[in-house]
Amino acid sequence: MRILLLSHSFKNLTHRLHVELCERGHELSVELDIHPDVTRESVALYRPDLVIAAFLKRAIPDDVWRAVRCLIVHAGPPGDRGPAALDAAILEGVGQWGVTVLQADGEFDAGPIWVHRTFPMRRAAKSTIYRNEVTSYAVAAVLEAIAAIEAGHEAPAPMASDDPRICVRGCPAGKRIARSTGSTTHPSRCFARSTAPTAYPA
Numbered sequence: 231m232r233i234l235l236l237s238h239s240f241k242n243l244t245h246r247l248h249v250e251l252c253e254r255g256h257e258l259s260v261e262l263d264i265h266p267d268v269t270r271e272s273v274a275l276y277r278p279d280l281v282i283a284a285f286l287k288r289a290i291p292d293d294v295w296r297a298v299r300c301l302i303v304h305a306g307p308p309g310d311r312g313p314a315a316l317d318a319a320i321l322e323g324v325g326q327w328g329v330t331v332l333q334a335d336g337e338f339d340a341g342p343i344w345v346h347r348t349f350p351m352r353r354a355a356k357s358t359i360y361r362n363e364v365t366s367y368a369v370a371a372v373l374e375a376i377a378a379i380e381a382g383h384e385a386p387a388p389m390a391s392d393d394p395r396i397c398v399r400g401c402p403a404g405k406r407i408a409r410s411t412g413s414t415t416h417p418s419r420c421f422a423r424s425t426a427p428t429a430y431p432a
Contacts, residue, residue, distance in 0.1 A: 231380065234278035235260045236269060236300075237285045243303065243365045244284040250369055256376075266291045273298060280379065282372060283334070287313075295334035299385075301344065301375055303368050304330045305360070308346050309389065316356055316364065327351050329368040331375045333385050342385040344375035 233256050237244040240260055251258055261272040263286050273281065273294050281300040283290060290300050306315035307328035319327040328348040335341035347367040352359070 231376065232257045232277070232279045233376075234258075234272060234276050234281045236263055236272075236281055236283045236290070237261075238263045238287050239285065242285075242361055243368055246365050246369055247282065247284055247372060250373065251376075254373075263288065269294055280376070284368075290334045292336065299379070300334035301372065302332050302334050302341065303372060304332060305364050305368070306330060307348060308343050311340060316360060319351060320356055320359070324351055327363075329364055329371055331368070331371045335388065340388065342388045344378060344386065345371040347371050 233251060235244055235248060235251075235258060237260070240248075240262065244260070248258060248260065259272070259276045259278070261269060261276075263269065263283075266288070270291060270293065278298060281290070281294070281298055283300060283302045285303070290302075294300065304310070304315065305327075306319070307326075308330050310328075310330070312318075316327070326348050328346055330343055330346040332343045333341040347370060349363045349367055
């Protein structure tokens with residue numbers, strides 16, 4: 231498969247994905263996420279079958295994800311939305327966290343979920359958890375998503391807007407908002423919802 235790796239920087243997860251995908255015979259190109267027009271140009275020139283966004287600080291342009299399938303690696307469980315996901319997990323002291331591979335659509339971190347993984351959290355620096363748990367589980371999830379795409383599976387349906395697992399950061403400290411109800415929810419209860427079983431592509 232011809233894959234474009236899109237990332238804010240080429241280290242940790244992006245580097246590991248590059249190695250793993252090359253070893254499996256995929257044809258790869260790497261583009262740094264420095265400006266939407268650079269992304270557009272890279273997609274137009276490389277003509278990938280798939281774009282994998284390993285670490286972004288901005289949304290993929292609408293015309294890009296409409297033209298080619300784009301998978302986003304989000305360092306949070308299903309339903310978690312917003313920036314600094316791992317930072318939030320550490321600050322909230324959750325017992326488990328996860329990574330999600332979802333397909334880009336018109337809403338940030340809200341597209342169809344192809345694969346997700348959960349892992350136990352430990353007392354460690356963010357950089358250590360990212361280099362180890364997040365990277366390892368994210369690579370496994372990406373490989374599974376690619377295998378499903380190569381097998382011809384259709385994208386899963388997006389989460390329903392009233393799914394109780396949906397939580398968006400950005401509200402007052404110590405709380406997060408459950409978008410499905412508009413109510414304020416304690417982080418631990420919010421996370422408990424997000425780890426409920428999710429259907430995977432058959």
